[in-house]
Amino acid sequence: MTHMELHHLHVFLALAEELHFGRAADRLHIAQPPLSRAIQQLERELGARLFDRTTRSVQLTAAGKALVGPARDVFASCRVAEAAVRAAGVGETGMIRLGYAGPSSHTLIGKLVQAVRTEHPGIEFDLRSVTYGYAGLALVMEGSMDLTITRWSTELPGICSRIVQEEHFVIVVPAAHPLADRKRVSFAELKDEQFVMLPSEPASTVRDTFTAQCYQAGFTPNIVQTAPDSWDVMAMVSAGIGITFTVDAVVAQIRTEGLHVLEPQGGIEPTYARLAWRDNDDSAALREVLRASETALPTPARVPGQTTPKLLAIQN
Secondary structure, three states, rough: HHHHHHHHHHHEEEHHOOOOOHHHHHOOOHHHHHHHHHHHHHHHHHHHOOOEEEEOOOOEEEEHHHHHHHHHHHHHHHHHHHHHHHHHHEEEEEEEEEOOOHHHHHHHHHHHEEEHHHOOOOEEEEOOOOHHHHHHHHHHHHHHOOOOEEOOOOOOEEEEEEEEEEEEEEEEEEEOOOHOOEEEEEEEHOOOOOEOOOOOOOOOHHHHHHHHHHOOOOOOEEEEOOOOHHHHHHHHHHHHOOOEEHHHHHHOOOOOOEEEEEEEOOOOOEEEEHHHHHHHOOOOHHHHHHHHHHHOOOOOOOOOOOHHHHHHHHHO
């Protein structure tokens, strides 16, 4: 409908409810002649008389009575639309496309979604799993994803981030493996082992760290099997196909019957799970999700430098 047509309906409803030209005009803060012209224009557009007018009374015709309900529905829909726009503008509603890398992020995802649902029930999540390392960041950078939980070793331009979890690397072997009675093992002792790992593409920080540690120990790892996610990797390790290198956050989310977890010797630096988003994303819903994340997923006490100024910039 055009603006003028909405105006006509507004005038019609005022007269239909007052059934008096003077009172309707006062209610609309207009003079009676413009009110009468608006009613006449609406009647011409609809091809029907809406009111029976006499010197003593104004009554709705059958056509006028039929128009009251639909006219009220139009304005109710307008109010709903206005409320929806206002809610989206302040971050009360919206859709956030959130990526994460399998079981290692399950606890983080659950805490974040629960916090947002409690504070902003109108915000929905489109959850996308198995977005490893730079693959998840690439989706954020190109705009097909709004937020990701991922790990990386090099800051990327245009990306803001905040560390939400410190993770430690571990080695997982079958329960019947000769190393299963040990608590720690050096990488040099693993040179003759067969490994089950995540694929090399898309890039995985865990796999990159693993490969670097093997090279430093003087050998190229014998990867006999790759699997698309950590559940499948652990199932193959439990079946005795090989051993694997992963993080403690994965082990915490997967049943470990038939598995034994060791710490790698040599002081491997921990890795960090981060929330990451585009620094030019002005979404009000994203802003509210990031606010909620500060309580749901606080940054651990001891972590390397943060992109704190960027985080604060998007929240102000």
